[in-house]
Amino acid sequence: QKEVEQNSGPLSVPEGAIASLNCTYSDRGSQSFFWYRQYSGKSPELIMFIYSNGDKEDGRFTAQLNKASQYVSLLIRDSQPSDSATYLCAFHSGGYQKVTFGTGTKLQVIP
Amino acid sequence: GAVVSQHPSWVICKSGTSVKIECRSLDFQATTMFWYRQFPKQSLMLMATSNEGSKATYEQGVEKDKFLINHASLTLSTLTVTSAHPEDSSFYICSATRQGVYTEAFFGQGTRLTVV
Numbered sequence: 001q002k003e004v005e006q007n008s009g010p011l012s013v014p015e016g017a018i019a020s021l022n023c024t025y026s027d028r029g030s031q032s033f034f035w036y037r038q039y040s041g042k043s044p045e046l047i048m049f050i051y052s053n054g055d056k057e058d059g060r061f062t063a064q065l066n067k068a069s070q071y072v073s074l075l076i077r078d079s080q081p082s083d084s085a086t087y088l089c090a091f092h093s094g095g096y097q098k099v100t101f102g103t104g105t106k107l108q109v110i111p
Numbered sequence: 112g113a114v115v116s117q118h119p120s121w122v123i124c125k126s127g128t129s130v131k132i133e134c135r136s137l138d139f140q141a142t143t144m145f146w147y148r149q150f151p152k153q154s155l156m157l158m159a160t161s162n163e164g165s166k167a168t169y170e171q172g173v174e175k176d177k178f179l180i181n182h183a184s185l186t187l188s189t190l191t192v193t194s195a196h197p198e199d200s201s202f203y204i205c206s207a208t209r210q211g212v213y214t215e216a217f218f219g220q221g222t223r224l225t226v227v
Contacts, residue, residue, distance in 0.1 A: 034215065041202070041221075043204050044216075099215075
């Protein structure tokens with residue numbers, strides 16, 4: 001079983017709609033979770049992190065964490081064509097500073 | 112946020128030569144740095160974990176003698192691709208983590224390596 005599972009996509013949504021990206025993880029010791037966005041040919045950039053169960057909102061982005069189900073998601077409201085990118089789920093666990101990444105979900109926002 | 116600078120951003124080299132890529136944390140001390148490789152339309156693949164003052168830990172399948180990693184200080188790690196071949200052409204990305212409970216990874220800009 002992979003440590004982090006993401007649907008590779010592509011996920012296509014129309015402009016203005018809500019995009020929902022999902023991620024499951026296997027390590028119950030995971031402490032903090034991150035969503036990164038990567039445009040083609042560029043390095044990943046951090047969108048949000050979350051460490052407590054529930055929702056965390058930042059502008060158009062909402063991260064949701066359910067540790068019991070080992071599930072984390074990212075909602076993007078009012079999706080824009082500029083949101084088209086690959087979204088990487090990642091987690092950090094334990095004292096070792098390694099951050100483990102999922103394979104990413106490609107999002108396409110259709111104008 | 113913390114800044115990680117990677118240099119060069121792109122390089123073209125001849126087959127059989129070596130290429131060095133630098134990764135610097137500009138405004139924080141990075142005890143651990145990570146090196147990733149990303150082929151077109153694929154995800155980040157962790158190559159190795161670099162700890163300051165000690166030998167790097169390589170992921171399974173990564174040749175340690177081909178990809179030399181040096182982490183001589185708390186702000187600098189280098190990756191040297193030795194005897195490069197066209198199949199080594201890829202996007203190489205470093206990241207550094209800053210110690211804390213919520214350990215965010217800060218990425219360098221990436222280096223596009225083309226071996227001809």
